[in-house]
Amino acid sequence: MGIMTIPGYIINLPDKLNLAPGKLLQSFVCKNVPQKLYIAPGENHAYMKLDVLAIGAHPDDVELGCAGVLLKEKKNGKKTGIVDLTAGELGTRGTAESRKAEAARATEILQLDARENLQMADGFFLNDRQHQLRLITAIRKYQPEVLFCNAPEDRHPDHGRGSKLIADAAFLSGLRKIETNENGIAQEAWRPKYVFHFIQDRFLQPNFVIDISEEFETKIEAVKAYATQFHNPALNEPQTYISTPDFLDSVVYRAKMLGKMIGVKYGEGFISEKMIGLRSLDDLIKNNT
Ligand SMILES: [Zn+2]
Numbered sequence: 001m002g003i004m005t006i007p008g009y010i011i012n013l014p015d016k017l018n019l020a021p022g023k024l025l026q027s028f029v030c031k032n033v034p035q036k037l038y039i040a041p042g043e044n045h046a047y048m049k050l051d052v053l054a055i056g057a058h059p060d061d062v063e064l065g066c067a068g069v070l071l072k073e074k075k076n077g078k079k080t081g082i083v084d085l086t087a088g089e090l091g092t093r094g095t096a097e098s099r100k101a102e103a104a105r106a107t108e109i110l111q112l113d114a115r116e117n118l119q120m121a122d123g124f125f126l127n128d129r130q131h132q133l134r135l136i137t138a139i140r141k142y143q144p145e146v147l148f149c150n151a152p153e154d155r156h157p158d159h160g161r162g163s164k165l166i167a168d169a170a171f172l173s174g175l176r177k178i179e180t181n182e183n184g185i186a187q188e189a190w191r192p193k194y195v196f197h198f199i200q201d202r203f204l205q206p207n208f209v210i211d212i213s214e215e216f217e218t219k220i221e222a223v224k225a226y227a228t229q230f231h232n233p234a235l236n237e238p239q240t241y242i243s244t245p246d247f248l249d250s251v252v253y254r255a256k257m258l259g260k261m262i263g264v265k266y267g268e269g270f271i272s273e274k275m276i277g278l279r280s281l282d283d284l285i286k287n288n289t
Pocket of ligand 1: 060061159
């Protein structure tokens, strides 16, 4: 019998399964989140190998930062997922419970293959060995080729601190002498090929912009899934920096401004830890700017 592991579950597999690497073993729903299990290369256990993983300090960071690209990659047949560091329990409006339900709704809209919350302390998590090891375990579990994470510096201090924590863990995850396990099973070292920081509240000059014109409406739908956080005249909650109509307007303007920089309607911008290579000139958007 082989062993299949997913968070909180260990499932025995019959020996006679055709365990071709990358084969989709099972789709199911766990805690309202759709999950897919794939066979690991050279192993007879299954895991949720993702192509693209986005990690944010708070539920809604990823939706605001790179939901357009996640939707685009999903449309291209890639497997995508989100890991949230905290439940956003210090947010002025709503509760950790309402944020959880909102994240589940956004997960459906983005058609994610996996979403997980690491339950770190909102406002107080640190970039230390203990937190790095928890992130290394998550990165090794999902084995993403590309990792998106928070902006290197921003209005909310969790964003800059989270950004460094995630980027440090992405590097350390590739060191095989750092041992981690999931449900008692040793994990293999894994380093994402690219780490890209999305741009959040403060404008930072991106290194590149991706066209999300076709995905923009669905992105806004995913952002609005966080109904307690953003503008909602029906709610009797204190007004915050992000709950005014102006904030949602600024999300639209930002995407328009980034889109304009590359000659398309809407864009998402990213800062890369390393130089980006193009396979050919065909990848360029040849609109006038
Ligand atoms: Zn945030």
